[in-house]
Amino acid sequence: xEIEMIVWIVLLIVAVVVELITMGLTSIWFAGGALVALIxxxxxxxxxxxxACFVVVSVLLLLFTRPIAVKYFNKDRVKTNAESIVGxxxxxxSQVDNLQGIGQVSVGGQEWSxxxxxxxxxxxxxxxxxxxxxxxxxxxxxxxxxxxxxxxES
Numbered sequence: 001x002e003i004e005m006i007v008w009i010v011l012l013i014v015a016v017v018v019e020l021i022t023m024g025l026t027s028i029w030f031a032g033g034a035l036v037a038l039i040x041x042x043x044x045x046x047x048x049x050x051x052a053c054f055v056v057v058s059v060l061l062l063l064f065t066r067p068i069a070v071k072y073f074n075k076d077r078v079k080t081n082a083e084s085i086v087g088x089x090x091x092x093x094s095q096v097d098n099l100q101g102i103g104q105v106s107v108g109g110q111e112w113s114x115x116x117x118x119x120x121x122x123x124x125x126x127x128x129x130x131x132x133x134x135x136x137x138x139x140x141x142x143x144x145x146x147x148x149x150x151x152x153e154s
Contacts (some may be wrong), residue, residue, distance in 0.1 A: 092125050092129060
């Protein structure tokens with residue numbers, strides 16, 4: 001067995017073992033590159049071709065399959081802490097006015113400082129809003145439901 005084949009086999013095994021240990025999609029791309037380089041070596045390709053195959057295949061796998069793999073790999077990841085608040089509904093506790101820099105909402109029994117998605121929109125107490133983002137320690141909210149006490153009587 002040629003030395004190049006041994007090197008590619010060792011690199012392939014190391015990349016796979018590292019991937020199995022970390023389970024973080026860190027080295028699987030290089031295992032693919034090493035496999036293609038190993039095939040090039042088995043077909044008696046020159047060393048420069050083997051190295052080129054390794055680099056090109058590794059980069060292509062990294063660029064084109066990693067975003068898809070990460071999407072499906074992390075789909076069952078549980079959101080934690082503040083991250084889990086985005087998308088939830090909240091109740092406005094005190095008027096939210098971006099120009100005055102005031103406002104608080106309650107989400108899941110916790111009080112948060114809040115801002116509206118739009119500077120010209122004022123959110124009144126009792127209204128239901130949706131948390132669309134977090135900026136620093138403030139929740140960015142959009143109006144979902146206006147409380148009956150806020151609607152004009154006919």
